Amino acid sequence: MKLYNYFRSSASFRVRIALQIKGLPFEYLPVHLVKGEHKQEKYAAISASTLVPTLETDGGELLGQSMAIMEYLDETHPEPPLLPRDALGRARVRALSQLIACEIHPLNNLRVLKYLTHQLKVSEEAKADWYRHWVRNGLELYEKELARLPKGTYSYGDTPTMADCCLVPQIFNGRRFNTDYTGLDRTMAVFEACMKHPAFDKAQPVNQPDNEG
């Protein structure tokens, strides 16, 4: 398999964790978002929507959207699972994943930050406040959702799931803007547990070939 991705991209990071959890080898193909490589012809041939990551399967199929890719990996390589076996547990893990991927991350990606700067003429300070607001606000909701679930090592139970694959990159992203994580005790305990797991460590930005620090 091949993964078109970018070291700092949160959605790319999610898929890298999933691949590492499952022990699946893959070719790392960097796409430099800040240099705009995702919008160039070469990558547009790979991804119609010019978003990273894209997974290229061994059969040459090109798959986009990180949660869809993780579900695909889970269906085609079931062990170890990224989702519980029961429908209710799966719904819980998907909802936690989507709380990150639909409520927090979309507000803070590169093209949105660019719109704030160039179209809305928002100051750097107000942009950073925006960033921190949505991360903090979203993770407070995550903390509240966790509080209603049985306590485990990870977000859902004692093995990492797709929810953890979404949570960890979001925590990393928020740190870049010095988001305050005070009081998010259970969420941060899950984060710390994840970072002790080799799959999460191998997948983190600093350990990627295109890392720029």
Place this chain on the structure above:
Amino acid sequence: MKLYNYFRSSASFRVRIALQIKGLPFEYLPVHLVKGEHKQEKYAAISASTLVPTLETDGGELLGQSMAIMEYLDETHPEPPLLPRDALGRARVRALSQLIACEIHPLNNLRVLKYLTHQLKVSEEAKADWYRHWVRNGLELYEKELARLPKGTYSYGDTPTMADCCLVPQIFNGRRFNTDYTGLDRTMAVFEACMKHPAFDKAQPVNQPDNEG
């Protein structure tokens, strides 16, 4: 089953379509977002993250996040399916769904529009431009993704899927801000096909008990 939702909420509309496609009866419990009912104690007891919709199962379980709910409905009530049977097809439908639910809709929900107005002091005109920008931009990506798939009546094949459940509410939302849909031929053909399907019609905002027109 019970559905806590709001007639105009896009995420609520998605789940209503899914329930109608599957012919599942449900009790409609309105939560008035504009009046802030989702943030009041009564609803916070239902949804930790105070978001709509919430599905209450017959067993009393409370499930959040529209895509997670649709997947749950598909797993527990498989016919007619909202996702193809093969992993690749499922990945395609999930990616299309997420292109709406992760790339467009989060930027335009009520709390984001409020932040633009109150924190960033953005004018009504600039806010409407922001809204239209993300809908148009996202649907252009949707159109490009569709162009790489075999042509069918709906987004993926000749039966409605979760992707259509996401697409149709997004088209409705964009219309409220007069988004230009010119040139999105295939996407709009899918939309028109969906609106001829009784499930989509029954689920639309104007046909809900809390509709305010």
